[in-house]
Amino acid sequence: MDAPAHFPPGKITVDEIPVTHFFGPAVVIDVQAEAAKDADYRLRVTRVEKWEALHGHIPAGSIVLLRTGWGARWPDQTSYRNMDANGAMHFPGYSVEAAKLLMERGVVGLGIDTLSIDYGESKNFEVHRVDLPGGLFNLENLANLDELPEAGAFLIAAPIKLEGGSGGPCRVFAILPPK
């Protein structure tokens, strides 16, 4: 988990994040098809709108999980990082525009099954610079997102309470809806 303090001017450290933010509906946005075609794919606003058309308005307090399919590459670091001859990584991520829309909805965290919520080629970590100063946390390298429905699961994100930490290891559980 990245806490807001991971990217100043974000201020709140991992031990200061309100406990209520660790519990929320899981909004799973599936972009496996898009990412399979374009490893540099960034989540589009229209894709978020499509989720809402299917499942309703994203509720405040939600935790968004971007399912890119990258989790299936773990633990093979070569394909997970997907580095080109120039040393640039290629994996999908959020876009600043989509992150801003999700922040308008009042979500408390952004998660992903890759190394970073910013796409691999990012040099400036644009999404980190928007969402962390806005008080959100990030969950990166998430496992087993393929087991979650797009809507209806409930997430518990439990970071270790490191005093003054800008982030740290985190156990994440999903409670699935009744079948």
Add this chain to the structure above:
Amino acid sequence: MDAPAHFPPGKITVDEIPVTHFFGPAVVIDVQAEAAKDADYRLRVTRVEKWEALHGHIPAGSIVLLRTGWGARWPDQTSYRNMDANGAMHFPGYSVEAAKLLMERGVVGLGIDTLSIDYGESKNFEVHRVDLPGGLFNLENLANLDELPEAGAFLIAAPIKLEGGSGGPCRVFAILPPK
């Protein structure tokens, strides 16, 4: 959190503990009065029976939390460890007999607001040698037990998933019953 493998012949490492064991009713046994009189106090079977007389049979799947009052000494290491002139620590803990009774009830973990589920003067860690090989986990140095009711709270214990770890850091949440 101590996983069973922390004390062989306990075998299961922290990443192998069934996830369902991390969720359960919190059975809070308050021995602050006893521990205030005797720093070497060990939980008696009769005290467990008294809890059951008040709150009913301890349900299988529960996590037991021994509230000794020691949490109030934190972070003062001198009073928390309470070492005598011979270097022996003095703080309360479980007894083997009480641990065995709780294991008969099917509880999945033993927690405490001191440094160890074994009392401070223990040299052989008798309770560790009984409950961990029995498949239970231990939660030590718990905070804020004073905010829990003796019955009715629900516990979530979220250890970091360290591959092959005999234990590790753990975030613990209690969900309180409606007031």
